Amino acid sequence: MADAVDRDLAAAAPLADDAAPAPVPARPSGVPDKVLRIVVPLGMFCLAILAWHLYVTINEVPHYILPSPVLVAQALWNDWGTLAPALFVTIKITFTALFLALVGGVGLAILLVQSRWIELALFPFAVILQVTPIVAIAPLLLIYASDTQTALLICAFLVAFFPILSNMVQGLKSVDHNLINLFELYGASRWQTLIHLKIPASLPYFMAGLRIGGGLALIAAVVAEFAAGSAGAGSGLAFRLLESQYRLNIPRLFAALVLLTATGVAIFALTSFISWLSLRRWHESAIRREN
Amino acid sequence: MSLALKTPSEQVATGRAAARPVVALTNVSKVFSNGTMALSNMTMSVRPGEFVSLLGPSGCGKSTALRIIAGLGAPSSGTIDWPSSQIDSRGLPEGDVGFVFQEPTLMPWQTVFGNVYLPLKLRGKPKNAVKDQIMETLALVGLQDFADAYPRELSGGMKMRVSIARALVTKPKLLLMDEPFAALDEITRQKLNDDVLKLWAQSGLTVIFVTHSVFESAYLSSRIVVMKARPGQVFADIALDPPLQRDDHFRTSETYRAICAEVSDALQAAIVKGGGVHHG
Numbered sequence: 001m002a003d004a005v006d007r008d009l010a011a012a013a014p015l016a017d018d019a020a021p022a023p024v025p026a027r028p029s030g031v032p033d034k035v036l037r038i039v040v041p042l043g044m045f046c047l048a049i050l051a052w053h054l055y056v057t058i059n060e061v062p063h064y065i066l067p068s069p070v071l072v073a074q075a076l077w078n079d080w081g082t083l084a085p086a087l088f089v090t091i092k093i094t095f096t097a098l099f100l101a102l103v104g105g106v107g108l109a110i111l112l113v114q115s116r117w118i119e120l121a122l123f124p125f126a127v128i129l130q131v132t133p134i135v136a137i138a139p140l141l142l143i144y145a146s147d148t149q150t151a152l153l154i155c156a157f158l159v160a161f162f163p164i165l166s167n168m169v170q171g172l173k174s175v176d177h178n179l180i181n182l183f184e185l186y187g188a189s190r191w192q193t194l195i196h197l198k199i200p201a202s203l204p205y206f207m208a209g210l211r212i213g214g215g216l217a218l219i220a221a222v223v224a225e226f227a228a229g230s231a232g233a234g235s236g237l238a239f240r241l242l243e244s245q246y247r248l249n250i251p252r253l254f255a256a257l258v259l260l261t262a263t264g265v266a267i268f269a270l271t272s273f274i275s276w277l278s279l280r281r282w283h284e285s286a287i288r289r290e291n
Numbered sequence: 292m293s294l295a296l297k298t299p300s301e302q303v304a305t306g307r308a309a310a311r312p313v314v315a316l317t318n319v320s321k322v323f324s325n326g327t328m329a330l331s332n333m334t335m336s337v338r339p340g341e342f343v344s345l346l347g348p349s350g351c352g353k354s355t356a357l358r359i360i361a362g363l364g365a366p367s368s369g370t371i372d373w374p375s376s377q378i379d380s381r382g383l384p385e386g387d388v389g390f391v392f393q394e395p396t397l398m399p400w401q402t403v404f405g406n407v408y409l410p411l412k413l414r415g416k417p418k419n420a421v422k423d424q425i426m427e428t429l430a431l432v433g434l435q436d437f438a439d440a441y442p443r444e445l446s447g448g449m450k451m452r453v454s455i456a457r458a459l460v461t462k463p464k465l466l467l468m469d470e471p472f473a474a475l476d477e478i479t480r481q482k483l484n485d486d487v488l489k490l491w492a493q494s495g496l497t498v499i500f501v502t503h504s505v506f507e508s509a510y511l512s513s514r515i516v517v518m519k520a521r522p523g524q525v526f527a528d529i530a531l532d533p534p535l536q537r538d539d540h541f542r543t544s545e546t547y548r549a550i551c552a553e554v555s556d557a558l559q560a561a562i563v564k565g566g567g568v569h570h571g
C-alpha cells in the first residue's frame with residue numbers, strides 16, 4: 001500500500017514540474033517512467049497467468065476442460081516436434097500472403113488513381129470481392145487450387161489485399177491540392193509527382209493498411225485451414241488445433257493457441273514498429289505531443 | 292530597426308524606359324465550369340524590377356489571376372506573354388517563376404532542406420551540386436540553422452520563410468505571392484514584409500503580391516493595381532513614384548498616410564463599382 005502511494009507521488013511529480021516556470025530539476029528519484037511502462041503491463045500479464053494457475057489448482061479443474069499454464073507449457077515443450085513445423089507453415093502462408101497483398105494492393109491502387117476510367121472499370125470487381133466473405137469461397141478455392149497450401153495462400157491474400165488497396169487509394173487521393181499545384185508549377189512529370197509526392201504523402205495510409213492487413217492475413221490463414229481441414233505433412237497450426245480437439249488433447253490445443261497468439265502479437269509488433277520507424281519524424285500519429 | 296531600404300528607383304526608371312515587360316496579360320478572361328466569371332478582359336503588364344500589389348475585395352479574382360500567370364489553369368480567353376523570357380513547351384518561362392501560396396504548403400515528410408531542394412530536384416539537379424545554393428537561400432531567409440528541422444518543428448512565420456526560400460531557390464525573375472502573410476500575426480507579418488522588401492531590393496526581383504490589406508500594399512509596393520469584382524478587372528493602377536525608404540520611419544510618415552488614403556479611396560470606389568460590398 002505504502003509502495004503504491006509512493007508510486008502515485010512519483011507519477012504526480014512531473015505534473016508539478018510542468019506547472020513550474022522555473023528551470024525543471026531532474027526527475028524525482030524513484031522508478032523512471034520508461035521502466036514502469038514495461039513493468040506495469042508485464043506484471044499484470046504475469047498476475048493473470050498466476051490467477052489462471054491458482055484457479056485451476058484450487059478448484060481442481062480437470063485438465064481436459066482447462067489445463068493449467070504449467071501443463072500448457074509442458075505440452076509446448078513436449079509437442080514442439082509437431083507444433084514447430086505447423087507454426088512454420090502458418091507463418092510462411094501468412095507472410096507470403098501479406099507480401100503479395102502489399103505488392104498487389106499498392107500496385108493496383110497506383111493504377112486505379114492514374115485514370116478515372118480505370119477506376120470506374122475495376123470498381124465493381126473491387127466491391128464484389130470486398131463484400132463477399134472470402135472464407136465462403138475457400139471450399140471453391142480448395143477445388144481449383146493445385147494443393148491446399150496454395151488455396152490457403154490465395155484466401156489469406158484476398159483478405160489482406162482489400163484493406164491495403166482501399167487505404168492506399170484513399171491515401172493517394174488525399175494529397176494536398178496546393179502541393180499538387182506546386183509540382184505542376186515546377187513542371188514535374190507524372191512519375192515525379194508519384195514518387196516524390198503521392199507515395200510519401202500516402203505513407204500513413206499505407207501503414208494503416210499494413211497493420212490491418214497483417215492481422216487479417218493470419219486470421220484468414222487460420223480460418224481457411226479450418227475450412228480445408230486436411231491432414232498431411234504440410235498442415236499448419238489450425239489443423240493441429242483441430243486435431244488436438246478431436247483427440248481431447250486440450251493442453252496441446254492450448255499450446256497451439258498460444259503459438260497462434262504469439263504469432264499475431266509478433267505481426268502486430270512488427271508492423272507497428274515499421275510504421276513508427278517510417279513516420280516518427282513527421283506524422284502526427286507517431287509523434288509524442290509535447291504541449 | 293531601420294533597414295534603410297531604397298526602392299531601386301533607378302532600376303525601375305531605366306527598366307521602364309528600356310526593358311520589355313516581364314509578363315503581359317492581354318484581355319484575359321476566366322470562366323469556371325460552374326459559370327462563375329472570375330476575370331473579364333483583364334489587361335496588365337509588369338515591368339522588370341517592379342513590386343506590384345494586387346489589391347481588391349475578396350472574390351475579385353486576385354488568386355485566379357495569379358494562378359493563371361503561374362500557368363496553373365489556362366485562361367478562357369486572352370493571352371499571357373513573357374516578352375523577356377525563353378518559353379518552354381508548356382508556354383511557361385523556363386524556371387523564371389516562383390510561387391508562394393497563402394499556406395506554407397510544405398511537405399511534412401521532408402526537412403526544411405528537402406523542401407527547399409524540391410524545385411531543383413524536379414529539374415534533375417543532384418543534391419550535392421546544389422547544396423551550397425540551397426544553404427545560401429536558407430541563409431537569405433534566416434533559416435540556415437534549421438536545415439535539418441521538419442516543418443512541424445517550426446513556427447508559422449518560419450514555415451512561411453521556408454516557403455519563400457523554396458520559391459527563391461531557382462533564382463526566378465518573377466515572384467508571385469498570394470496573400471502569403473495573411474494568417475500571421477502583425478509583428479511577424481511586419482518582419483516578413485521587411486524581409487521581402489530587402490530581398491527585392493537586393494536581387495532585382497520582380498514581385499506580384501496579392502493582398503487584402505491597404506496598409507501592406509502601401510508599405511511594400513512600387514505600384515498598386517486595384518481590382519474590382521464581378522467581373523474581376525483592373526480598376527485603378529497607382530504608381531508610387533518617389534524613391535521611398537521603407538522602414539519604421541516611413542510607416543509613421545505623412546507620405547505613407549497619404550498613399551494609404553489614396554489607395555483606400557480607390558479600393559472603396561472599386562467595391563462600390565463592383566458591387567462586391569463585404570458584410571461583416
Ligand SMILES: Nc1ncnc2c1ncn2[C@@H]1O[C@H](COP(=O)(O)OP(=O)(O)OP(=O)(O)O)[C@@H](O)[C@H]1O
Pocket residue numbers: 323324325327328329347348349350351352353354355356503
Ligand atoms: N475552382 C473554382 N471553381 C469555381 N469558381 C471559382 C473557383 N475558384 C474561384 N472561383 C470563383 O472565382 C472568383 C474569384 O476567386 P479568387 O479566388 O480568384 O478570388 P480572390 O480575389 O483571390 O479572393 P480572396 O481575396 O478571398 O482570396 C470567386 O467568385 C470565386 O467564387
Ligand SMILES: [Mg+2]
Pocket residue numbers: 353354355469
Ligand atoms: Mg485569394
